[in-house]
Amino acid sequence: MKQISVLVVDDSAFMRKLIKEFLSEDPRINVLDTARNGQEAIDKIKKLEPDVVTMDVEMPVLNGIEAVKIIMKQHPVPIIMLSSTTKAGAENTILAMEAGAIDFIAKPSGAISLDLHKVKTALIEKVITSFKAKLKPVITARIPYINSTEQRIEKNEKTNLTKLVLIGTSTGGPRALQEVISNLPANIDAPIIVVQHMPPGFTQSLANRLDSLSEVKVKEAEQNESIKKGTVYIAPGGFHVRLQEKLGQAFLTIDKEPPVGGHRPAVNALFESAAKLKNYHKVAVIMTGMGSDGTLGIIELKKAGQTTVIAEAEESCIVYGMPKAAVLTKKVDEVVHLGSIARAIQNNL
Known part of the structure; x- marks a missing residue:
């Protein structure tokens, strides 16, 4: 199996570094690059054509929700949202998934903690799953079910x-x-x-x-x-x-x-x-x-x-x-x- 290429998008330098380190520990994953906002992500996706993108929700210039909408129209790619567990963060995550993101993960916050290992394992699993996922489900008309x-x-x-x-x-x-x-x-x-x-x-x-x-x-x-x-x-x-x-x-x-x-x-x-x-x-x-x-x-x-x-x-x-x-x-x-x-x-x- 070829390595899964990933673009990491987050406005926090700490989070970009952390997520890159997490993913790079798995030999199946290759982090191509990072981006600081949604617009930079769009530009780098066109250039690098990653297999999977991890996307922050709240970012300057262009936020995660708007970026997902544009990406799914222009250059569809599996996207995993990283979200805060605040009420606003949860609402925005649901909207991002409605716009086309495949999955999400609750973002670790604050200093390094014991929870980060759980996040790392889940993130790696979600990247691998998203790589295999279908982006746009084909919904075809079906003849109404007729009972015997x-x-x-x-x-x-x-x-x-x-x-x-x-x-x-x-x-x-x-x-x-x-x-x-x-x-x-x-x-x-x-x-x-x-x-x-x-x-x-x-x-x-x-x-x-x-x-x-x-x-x-x-x-x-x-x-x-x-x-x-x-x-x-x-x-x-x-x-x-x-x-x-x-x-x-x-x-x-x-x-x-x-x-x-x-x-x-x-x-x-x-x-x-x-x-x-x-x-x-x-x-x-x-x-x-x-x-x-x-x-x-x-x-x-x-x-x-x-x-x-x-x-x-x-x-x-x-x-x-x-x-x-x-x-x-x-x-x-x-x-x-x-x-x-x-x-x-x-x-x-």
């Missing part, structure tokens, strides 16, 4: 059941979620619970942004919250979200139990909890993301019955990891392009 006679009977049988929609996603998820959730009607006949792999401090901004773009209500999930139709609940960064039932009413629990498969929140934690709810028809959706989170949960859901599983098609995934692992279980009912997932969800309720 057997499936029509099943649909009639499940109309009396209470319904749940469960969505799991990771790398590329914020843009994929925007495509799906903004196309769901306000009167959808189910609550929607989402696990997006994200660290603390960013999921509230994601929920706010999706809420502003959608007919359904979108919010960050809260402890012991009863779930309602037409509302999307996003697992808070750093917390598992699980479903429980009491007196016929489903509600959410939030916890900081150990990571499941290396993730917290974990799709498996949500799916496995939903599998224990008996009087519900579930539609489980796995979208773009690295790894295999959600696969074990799908197996449990299908074992419990009354579940339809939808996986995002490879053609529209930024990273075809989680959907591929789901498909390999042979438990997936439909493989659907991103642009048709909202319709597929409604067809199966």
Whole structure:
């Protein structure tokens, strides 16, 4: 495998040096150069043609969000945002990903600390993943799903059941979620619970942004919250979200139990909890993301019955990891392009 060439963009000389040192420790990565602002980044991308760019959000001359917009139009390249965990930083990160950035990482702040090793490992992993990612998912029209006679009977049988929609996603998820959730009607006949792999401090901004773009209500999930139709609940960064039932009413629990498969929140934690709810028809959706989170949960859901599983098609995934692992279980009912997932969800309720 050839070395992955990287351009590091940050207005802080300390951060440029730090990120360059982090990445250079991995023999698979070659840091070509650094840039101090968005305009300098645009000029150097044209000249150097790096494989991956790490991009600060707040910079003079041209900030990260505007730079991403221009780069994705003029010279598309995988971009990883480095963001502060402040409210403004989180909001700007969501906007940068909406503009085309592949992924992000929370920026280390202050003096050298023990957390920097974690950041280094995550940054190297994200650079390697982004190098393999698809930049512009191809969203193609799909013929509306038509049930067979057997499936029509099943649909009639499940109309009396209470319904749940469960969505799991990771790398590329914020843009994929925007495509799906903004196309769901306000009167959808189910609550929607989402696990997006994200660290603390960013999921509230994601929920706010999706809420502003959608007919359904979108919010960050809260402890012991009863779930309602037409509302999307996003697992808070750093917390598992699980479903429980009491007196016929489903509600959410939030916890900081150990990571499941290396993730917290974990799709498996949500799916496995939903599998224990008996009087519900579930539609489980796995979208773009690295790894295999959600696969074990799908197996449990299908074992419990009354579940339809939808996986995002490879053609529209930024990273075809989680959907591929789901498909390999042979438990997936439909493989659907991103642009048709909202319709597929409604067809199966």
